[in-house]
Amino acid sequence: MKYMLMIYDRQELYDTATPEQMETAMTQHADFYRHMSEHFPGFTSERLQVPNTATSLTQNARGDWLITDGPFPDVKESIGGFYVFDANDLDAAIDAAKHCPAWVGLELRPVFTHE
Amino acid sequence: MDSVEIALRDAHQRSWAYILASVVRFARDLDLAEDAVQDAFVAALESWRRDGIPNAPAAWLITAAKRKVIDRIRRDASLDRKLPLLIVPEGEPDMEVPSDIPDERLRLIFTCCHPALNLEARVALTLRLVCGLTTPEVARLFVVTEPTMAARITRAKKKIAVAGIPYRVPEAHELPDRLPAVLSAIYLVFTEGHAASSGTRLIREELTTRAIDLARILTRLMPDEPEVIGLLALITLADARSVTRIDQHQQFVPLHEQDRARWNREQIQTGTDLVERALRLSANRVPGPFALQAAIGALHAEAPTFEETDWPQVLALYDLLLEVVPSPVVALNRSVAISKIEGPAAALRIVDQIADSGALATYPFLAATRADLLRQLGQISLARTAYETALSLTTNSIDRTYLRNRLNAL
Numbered sequence: 001m002k003y004m005l006m007i008y009d010r011q012e013l014y015d016t017a018t019p020e021q022m023e024t025a026m027t028q029h030a031d032f033y034r035h036m037s038e039h040f041p042g043f044t045s046e047r048l049q050v051p052n053t054a055t056s057l058t059q060n061a062r063g064d065w066l067i068t069d070g071p072f073p074d075v076k077e078s079i080g081g082f083y084v085f086d087a088n089d090l091d092a093a094i095d096a097a098k099h100c101p102a103w104v105g106l107e108l109r110p111v112f113t114h115e
Numbered sequence: 116m117d118s119v120e121i122a123l124r125d126a127h128q129r130s131w132a133y134i135l136a137s138v139v140r141f142a143r144d145l146d147l148a149e150d151a152v153q154d155a156f157v158a159a160l161e162s163w164r165r166d167g168i169p170n171a172p173a174a175w176l177i178t179a180a181k182r183k184v185i186d187r188i189r190r191d192a193s194l195d196r197k198l199p200l201l202i203v204p205e206g207e208p209d210m211e212v213p214s215d216i217p218d219e220r221l222r223l224i225f226t227c228c229h230p231a232l233n234l235e236a237r238v239a240l241t242l243r244l245v246c247g248l249t250t251p252e253v254a255r256l257f258v259v260t261e262p263t264m265a266a267r268i269t270r271a272k273k274k275i276a277v278a279g280i281p282y283r284v285p286e287a288h289e290l291p292d293r294l295p296a297v298l299s300a301i302y303l304v305f306t307e308g309h310a311a312s313s314g315t316r317l318i319r320e321e322l323t324t325r326a327i328d329l330a331r332i333l334t335r336l337m338p339d340e341p342e343v344i345g346l347l348a349l350i351t352l353a354d355a356r357s358v359t360r361i362d363q364h365q366q367f368v369p370l371h372e373q374d375r376a377r378w379n380r381e382q383i384q385t386g387t388d389l390v391e392r393a394l395r396l397s398a399n400r401v402p403g404p405f406a407l408q409a410a411i412g413a414l415h416a417e418a419p420t421f422e423e424t425d426w427p428q429v430l431a432l433y434d435l436l437l438e439v440v441p442s443p444v445v446a447l448n449r450s451v452a453i454s455k456i457e458g459p460a461a462a463l464r465i466v467d468q469i470a471d472s473g474a475l476a477t478y479p480f481l482a483a484t485r486a487d488l489l490r491q492l493g494q495i496s497l498a499r500t501a502y503e504t505a506l507s508l509t510t511n512s513i514d515r516t517y518l519r520n521r522l523n524a525l
Contacts, residue, residue, distance in 0.1 A: 001279040089281035
């Protein structure tokens, strides 16, 4: 099964993090990245820019687009990055995710696949 | 009922989970397995009447159901499967004949109660798949419509297949992650039955009986897990005392007014023995929340009167429980023990701290506890306000009557 591990972040955490905290998080991600690429096939990952760099698009009933600043929806948490990997099952994916640093929280979602 | 019908009813009661669990692993599809087992029971009626009841009815039913699975897969080979196949780890032997090896049922229980499923879904699936209740029966027990319950069960099954929840027994090191989801589901079945708020007496008794049965099965399957034993102890002790919680006028009776002579002594003995076993098995570790709550329940059950309860011991257990489960509800319950040892003023200080934190703002028992302590301290007008707050937060008619009576008695 292919899973996407989404990392949830809060803008304010970036704003208030000390250089040491940032450094630690980067090292943890590097370790996690290495671990995942060694053990999980189909592994890919991207780190996203901070949440306030986001642009959101919504469409009304008439089909007009409304473009607004910030992540969608307008909540404190937004996705800061993601990892995609193959795992045997949800339990294996949870085990893997536990190695990922998480300031706010993580979400695992199976990726839709056509058989 | 003829002998074949009796044999089938027995097989359903005793071996349903076993049979279904074995067939699920073979079919790797919950719906397909359920249908096949259902069909096997129907086929057995005719076949057993013709050929006699087999020596091993459960094994017969498993074999028949597996054959039905094969037939269905052959027949529907061209059709698209609605859901992906269940993930069944390889290398585990298939248990063709039910034996003392409990893994088959455990697989089913842990799959129905995976923490990735919400509590309602876990409870519905457990009653449907492990207890073998029909969807209308589960709906009736939870006082929801049949389509609502059917949708809930379908959604849960879909999540198991699509999210890749594996059909297997977790390993020992995974139990801290996995066991609480199982225990909380069984406990909810019990508390739903124990609560006086909804359903008829019959429904409530069926739920508590189911919960005790499930907990008992689990203790047989995992005899060395202290929290499993703790859960069985907790609900056994609560059940032993349940007859006196509501009087003949359907009114709530607080613990200190209950007629202890009517408590079920046999169940209390069983529960107390289980508590001791759970605590012994937790040796060198802080016991888990179920074992601790059960130990508190045992102290209440064993006390000859409310006043003679071993309050220092109760408080010591609450201190541990608060460490394990740092929740404001536990802190509130702990305050009752404080009031018995240090007096109502000390307890009120704790309750006010909880109230100030805002954590239980809509919890009627916070206001009710405050009201009771204020009453004991002779602060009648403050007590009245607190009872009124509690009333405004309660919709349950039994609790409302109780609070109203307390208010009027001031």
